[in-house]
Amino acid sequence: MATFSRHDGVLYCEEVSLEAIAATHGTPTYLYSRSAIETAFLDYRSALSDMPHLICYAVKANSNLAILNVLAQLGAGFDVVSIGELERVVAAGGDPGKVVFSGVGKTPAEMQRALDLEIKCFNIESEAELLSLAALASASGRVAPISIRVNPNVDAGTHPYISTGLRENKFGVDVALARQLYQMADEHAALNPVGVDCHIGSQIEEVAPFVQSLECLLDLIHDLRTLGIRLHHIDLGGGLGVHYQAETPPSIHDYAAVLKARLKDQDLELVLEPGRSIVAEAGALITEVLYLKPTLDKHFAIVDAAMNDLLRPALYSAWQDIQPVRLRDGESRVWDVVGPICETSDFLGKDRAMVLSPGDLLSIMGAGAYGFGMASNYNTRPRVAEVMVQGEATHLIGQRESLSDLWQREVIPTGDES
Numbered sequence: 001m002a003t004f005s006r007h008d009g010v011l012y013c014e015e016v017s018l019e020a021i022a023a024t025h026g027t028p029t030y031l032y033s034r035s036a037i038e039t040a041f042l043d044y045r046s047a048l049s050d051m052p053h054l055i056c057y058a059v060k061a062n063s064n065l066a067i068l069n070v071l072a073q074l075g076a077g078f079d080v081v082s083i084g085e086l087e088r089v090v091a092a093g094g095d096p097g098k099v100v101f102s103g104v105g106k107t108p109a110e111m112q113r114a115l116d117l118e119i120k121c122f123n124i125e126s127e128a129e130l131l132s133l134a135a136l137a138s139a140s141g142r143v144a145p146i147s148i149r150v151n152p153n154v155d156a157g158t159h160p161y162i163s164t165g166l167r168e169n170k171f172g173v174d175v176a177l178a179r180q181l182y183q184m185a186d187e188h189a190a191l192n193p194v195g196v197d198c199h200i201g202s203q204i205e206e207v208a209p210f211v212q213s214l215e216c217l218l219d220l221i222h223d224l225r226t227l228g229i230r231l232h233h234i235d236l237g238g239g240l241g242v243h244y245q246a247e248t249p250p251s252i253h254d255y256a257a258v259l260k261a262r263l264k265d266q267d268l269e270l271v272l273e274p275g276r277s278i279v280a281e282a283g284a285l286i287t288e289v290l291y292l293k294p295t296l297d298k299h300f301a302i303v304d305a306a307m308n309d310l311l312r313p314a315l316y317s318a319w320q321d322i323q324p325v326r327l328r329d330g331e332s333r334v335w336d337v338v339g340p341i342c343e344t345s346d347f348l349g350k351d352r353a354m355v356l357s358p359g360d361l362l363s364i365m366g367a368g369a370y371g372f373g374m375a376s377n378y379n380t381r382p383r384v385a386e387v388m389v390q391g392e393a394t395h396l397i398g399q400r401e402s403l404s405d406l407w408q409r410e411v412i413p414t415g416d417e418s
């Protein structure tokens with residue numbers, strides 16, 4: 001069954017109308033289909049069922065505890081990029097033994113906590129970081145499992161802000177340096193080289209860049225074998241694209257099948273770190289039209305959601321489908337859907353043909369990934385409610401912030417303190 005469908009002109013997620021969600025929880029509200037998240041995760045699993053693998057959901061795509069818990073219950077691993085994300089995984093019931101820790105700037109405190117929790121692997125991005133981890137592990141009598149993040153220098157063909165696998169990007173190290181770092185790690189008593197990884201970018205719409213990266217990592221693995229260093233897993237990162245507009249990314253199944261075909265006789269565990277492809281299409285953001293403002297040049301539909309709630313359009317000029325929750329008859333006009341924030345970049349969609357009236361509800365589709373997670377309080381706007389839909393049921397999984405939440409951490413100095 002489709003995650004979103006229309007009945008009598010009204011948009012539903014699973015078996016719940018978006019009107020009902022707005023009536024109960026107000027607007028703006030993010031909603032996520034539980035079954036869509038489970039289906040995407042299980043698509044990865046089934047495509048790889050007869051080879052050793054671990055799907056480490058990239059927490060930054062959507063880090064709500066309820067979503068992490070759904071995935072943890074299915075046996076997911078997790079890719080984290082901060083200690084905050086690691087603590088979220090633990091709070092959600094995830095297994096630290098299935099966590100890989102990525103990121104170019106892990107602090108000593110973060111690495112120490114991850115060592116204590118005995119995570120699966122540290123994805124190391126520089127020589128300095130490797131040495132820092134080695135010192136911490138030695139001092140605490142532990143052995144750190146490591147992988148070197150290789151920058152395979154492939155063009156993922158995606159937006160420059162989310163492309164990470166080119167030599168000019170800050171991520172990973174080149175193959176020659178990776179080889180040296182593996183030799184250092186192999187000789188260090190507190191380091192255990194267990195895998196190799198890369199992550200070349202996000203919203204990638206072709207299989208070819210992934211295959212190029214896979215070949216690059218396999219060459220390195222074979223090279224290391226001749227030096228007596230045997231790695232157990234190969235981690236290709238995340239990055240599989242989703243359908244926002246006219247994109248035709250490979251399906252999860254086809255993508256994973258290509259990787260499996262190449263790896264089947266390699267005696268390696270395949271680790272993947274998908275984020276967007278698990279949650280993007282499961283989510284939507286409901287917003288209400290406040291005012292219609294036709295002008296000589298443009299017609300603006302001013303809505304109650306804004307760039308602080310959903311940053312992707314402002315940040316990457318990303319296009320997300322916008323659907324009226326209830327279709328109405330009348331004359332369609334072309335609208336720019338904009339928020340109340342004092343920035344010209346505060347738009348959610350431009351040039352959208354719709355029949356609109358004030359008070360109408362709109363649903364911004366494909367909002368499950370990099371939506372709530374990138375939300376801010378800019379313009380002193382509370383972060384919105386989050387709801388999980390499961391069949392006919394809805395669960396509030398994230399409370400709308402109250403205004404007092406927004407300044408409770410702030411202090412006015414009294415002047416008589418020194």
Ligand SMILES: *Cc1c(COP(=O)(O)O)cnc(C)c1O
Nearest residue numbers: 058102202238239273274275276
């Ligand atoms: C962001 C990120 C991911 C997830 O990318 P998606 O495009 O959401 O699949 C995976 N691994 C690393 C290291 C990342 O930074």
